[in-house]
Amino acid sequence: MNRPSQINNMGFYKTPVCKALMFIIGIPSLILNFTPKLQRYFVYSFSDVTNPLKIWKLLSSKLVFLDVTDLVCGLIILYYFRIFERRAGSRKFSSYILAMVILCTSLEVTFLFMFKFAGYDRISWQPGFQSVLMSLFVKYYLDIPRTGTTQVLGVPFSRKTLTYFMGLQIVFSEPMNAIFALCGIFMGILHRCNVFGIQQWFTIPQSVAEFFSSTLGPVFRSNPPQPLTQPMGATQEIQRQQRLELLEQQMLLAQAQGFMNQNHQRPLFRRRQAFRRRNTHNSEQNQPQAEAASSQFDTDNENQAQQHPLAPQPPEDKIVQLTDMGFSRSEVLDALSVTDNDVSMATNLLLHE
Template sequence: MNAGPGGFRGAPVTKGLLLGTLSTSIIIQASKAVRRRPPLLVSLFTHAFAFRNPGELLFGASLLYFYRIFERQWGSAKYGSFVATTCCVAYALEAAASSGLGWRSASGPFPLVFANLLSNFVLLVPPMHQFTVFGIKMTDKSFIYLASIQLLLSAAPGSLVAGGAGLLAGLLYRLNFLGLQRLRLPTAVVDFVTNTVGRLLTGPAPAQQVFVTPTAAQLQQQQQALHQQQMQAAGGMGGEFQQLGGRQQGAASRGGGGGGAAAARVVEPSPEAVQQLVAMGFDEAAAMQALRQANNNVEAALQYLL
């Protein structure tokens, strides 16, 4: 979560979802001329991942990428459990609608997009900025809502069925229906994915600097060489310059200490600001640390946490 604002670092589940969605969507769109009926498992996989036209792919992939903020906040294990739980519920609802009412749902990860929208984005992400467009007051969240509406109507009525199933699944998850929030992926599954696909999706670890501690003999040689250079540069007037430099250095040290003490003062977070961030779902210790970094500015602290 504190890995930085951009890219996929700390979000391997989102990266895997996007890779699956982009690759299957491009393959399906490129092979539309093939009339051959694919096997059942292939049909289920493409139905879950592949958007059928470039417009759906653009808006759907953008929303999936935006929702990586929840994976960073919760961790990949919990977010992966949310993805598996809500998708299973949504696909069960889609199957019921298809068999009972004859409503066919659109292909693509519509359920996950709209489960994230209702369960997480609407309730957990506060508006940060407000502006007016043609006399209509809007917030920065409006862009996500507009993109979601465009995606919901892109392949109606199938997209309405799939999106509605996702919204209902997100609502059931948020209400903790039948203990959905307590469900977790089995430890064996998490370990297997982490040790196989997870390593490919997270990429190489950042290079670490290695510091070599010099030996006592090397330190003594360096000190002797430095002392000789100072004696040669100072010459016969070295003592006077050293005394003057010592007085200036002492004064500078005292002044620097005062400046450092002033810079070290940190604005303690107010209880109201801490409570506001805790109400959004953040840990109290992490909220206090973020508020200290942001000088008790809630908006800046929220950006730091996200």
């Protein structure tokens, strides 16, 4: 197995939505912490919900953290969670954020009405971005493996432990934050289980995604990470973090390669990729030669394909999920076909080929 090049994965490469959210949430929150008189525009009460002229407060209250500690923890958690945008693609991740904003706000307003009927009609709510972050903890718990586990006084700690602690800090910083957290976790579970087809309710149209990509994309798009040219970190903690990141990359690559070797499909995948590049070059020079090369390629691989049949045609949603990450459709089809339509395996394969 070839050792993957050690890269600096700090940054927002392929995560423009998370980068935009950091600015949209962080800058207004900092301003509001120095201008308390403006904070009333970012909280709402029962009277605001029933007043059509103040319904906009439901949205404004989602865009800020009015507590400095919650702001710092929230931005760090959002930075950690940028991995979900890399895996799903910006369009799908944006659709998820939109769904959680609408669904969590609806549930929070329901709780507000319940408090009203219970006699607590003077409550002002400032849910902030907490409920959306808490919904992402469902994905974080189920999809991100534990790595670098250590024992402290017999209690296991991993790289995920700090993220959970920061989430708890937000939850218990204010009494009402626990309600907002429960709303987020509940909606995150519903979305995860796709109850009532909830995942299809909120999907950003492709045309809208392309519009924002062309207008705001250049502003929030980041350059690819560069290989590290400096020695590893000066402190033991930084070195440990870098080694764990490199180990995680090696584990993902080994998992993908093991799957490929087990199914005897990796040589065929590489030959397909090389053929596509060669055929594209030939087609620009001599179309008859390109057609002859295509026929020869199909003949050479007929026996191998019969011995190790590929997976059936992958579902369109999986194809879109990978093409949204920047891969071409032909590469996505090849990767899915040799990994039995496993999106995670196909992603690892495409990233390391």
